[in-house]
Amino acid sequence: MNSALLSSNSRVMADQYDISPFLQKMNPIRNRDYADCSTLVSTSHEYTPVLRGGSFALEGLYRTNQIAGASLQDIFATLPDTQIIVTGYPDTRAVGKPALLMYADVLKYNLDNVVADLVKVMIDLSSQKWHVEHGVSLHDLTAETGTGNGTSVDNGAATTNGGVSVFHCTAIAGAVPSVVVKIQHSTNNSTWVDLLSHTAATAATKGRVEVAAGTTINQYLREVHTFGGTTSSITFNSAFARR
Amino acid sequence: MAKTLYQAVVGIDFEGLKPPVRVEPGEAIPEKASAEDIKWLLEQGHIKKVSPDESESDK
Numbered sequence: 247m248n249s250a251l252l253s254s255n256s257r258v259m260a261d262q263y264d265i266s267p268f269l270q271k272m273n274p275i276r277n278r279d280y281a282d283c284s285t286l287v288s289t290s291h292e293y294t295p296v297l298r299g300g301s302f303a304l305e306g307l308y309r310t311n312q313i314a315g316a317s318l319q320d321i322f323a324t325l326p327d328t329q330i331i332v333t334g335y336p337d338t339r340a341v342g343k344p345a346l347l348m349y350a351d352v353l354k355y356n357l358d359n360v361v362a363d364l365v366k367v368m369i370d371l372s373s374q375k376w377h378v379e380h381g382v383s384l385h386d387l388t389a390e391t392g393t394g395n396g397t398s399v400d401n402g403a404a405t406t407n408g409g410v411s412v413f414h415c416t417a418i419a420g421a422v423p424s425v426v427v428k429i430q431h432s433t434n435n436s437t438w439v440d441l442l443s444h445t446a447a448t449a450a451t452k453g454r455v456e457v458a459a460g461t462t463i464n465q466y467l468r469e470v471h472t473f474g475g476t477t478s479s480i481t482f483n484s485a486f487a488r489r
Numbered sequence: 490m491a492k493t494l495y496q497a498v499v500g501i502d503f504e505g506l507k508p509p510v511r512v513e514p515g516e517a518i519p520e521k522a523s524a525e526d527i528k529w530l531l532e533q534g535h536i537k538k539v540s541p542d543e544s545e546s547d548k
Contacts, residue, residue: 428500430502433529434505434525434526436503436504436505437501437502437503437504437505437522437526437530438501438502438504439499439500439501439530439533439535440499440500440501462533464533470502
């Protein structure tokens with residue numbers, strides 16, 4: 247059976263925006279340098295893998311109308327001085343699906359204007375330290391209307407080197423809305439310990455919280471959202487990458 | 490002999506208990522928590538042993 251994945255499943259979040267409706271291509275790259283360790287006695291080149299790196303390239307349509315809260319132009323064209331939280335999903339944002347996390351600097355915003363064609367946008371992103379990190383979705387981009395928790399994700403085993411969580415809130419509603427999104431972990435899928443907490447969302451917002459190197463992340467992970475204030479709903483996506 | 494008391498260092502949800510119990514940092518761990526849970530929570534520093542006069546139940 248052909249189980250190849252359609253790119254129509256792919257989605258990309260950037261800060262508090264779902265930019266998927268603008269994009270035609272998402273190209274996350276993880277790479278690793280290779281150092282030549284050949285010596286006088288080598289009979290052929292010998293190499294050893296060294297530092298990891300990565301980049302994130304996006305291609306899309308230039309539009310001035312705002313179908314996702316802000317256009318690619320609004321988000322990237324100024325080459326912002328602060329990093330953008332970018333999360334790519336090759337196969338939907340459903341809980342447990344792979345997520346590619348980058349704390350991204352915008353290196354290039356490039357318009358391509360060709361006769362008899364649509365105006366295209368090309369964006370190059372890179373990261374100062376953590377390049378593209380591989381994680382999992384812990385909450386699809388869907389609305390919640392009350393306090394609750396997401397489905398747990400089983401990693402198969404604990405890890406011991408911390409990690410990073412990202413949070414993209416595209417909408418929140420209520421008279422005085424406030425929602426706290428936390429990530430919990432567990433050894434048995436029954437007793438859950440708070441691992442980290444994002445700053446309370448009171449408007450469309452984003453968050454990124456790192457868990458220190460050396461911290462144990464237990465086998466199971468889940469997201470918990472706690473409503474405060476007078477919140478009627480929140481629409482958000484979250485993901486976690488172990489290190 | 491007095492029963493050992495434990496206090497949460499971080500928030501913990503005991504969903505296996507009936508009814509489920511949420512414990513905030515500084516609060517006492519429920520006595521019906523399993524020994525297995527207590528063991529790994531202690532190992533990972535999510536709870537700590539306290540003397541009876543530090544426990545939530547004496548406040």
